[in-house]
Structures are given as structure tokens and as C-alpha cells.
Amino acid sequence: SYTAPGRAPHSVHTYFLRPGDARRPVEFEVADLQEGRRFSARRVTARQDGKILLEAMSSFKVADPGAADVVYQPPI
Numbered sequence: 001s002y003t004a005p006g007r008a009p010h011s012v013h014t015y016f017l018r019p020g021d022a023r024r025p026v027e028f029e030v031a032d033l034q035e036g037r038r039f040s041a042r043r044v045t046a047r048q049d050g051k052i053l054l055e056a057m058s059s060f061k062v063a064d065p066g067a068a069d070v071v072y073q074p075p076i
Contacts, residue, residue: 001058007061
């Protein structure tokens, strides 16, 4: 989310591909996939010893004006 300031998380899909070793450092790479007017998309790759541990795809969006006022369920 640091690479998409002013945008809230919209969707995250994470794939854990292999176990890591907590005693060893993990290197994270963030790729900007899309930077649109309303949406941003990022891919995060986590590596340890040159092997991929995790791949994540995340999207972020600009808040919709008035979205906080939308009622999805009537009061009981």
C-alpha cells in the first residue's frame, strides 16, 4: 500500500509457494502493474536464497465519493 498512496486496498490474492526459514532474510520485490485514474495494481514477490516463497497480486482503488453513506442492509 506504500506504493499506492491515497488508495484503499480493494483485492489481494496471495500464493504461498514454498516454506521459508525465519532465521534467514527475505527479499521483497514490488512491481507496478497498473496505475490508472481509479485503480492501481501491484505484484509482490518474496524470495529467500533466490527461490520464490510467495507471489501476491493486489489492487487498490480511490474511495468512491459518498460510498460511506450507502446502506447495504436495512436496520432490524
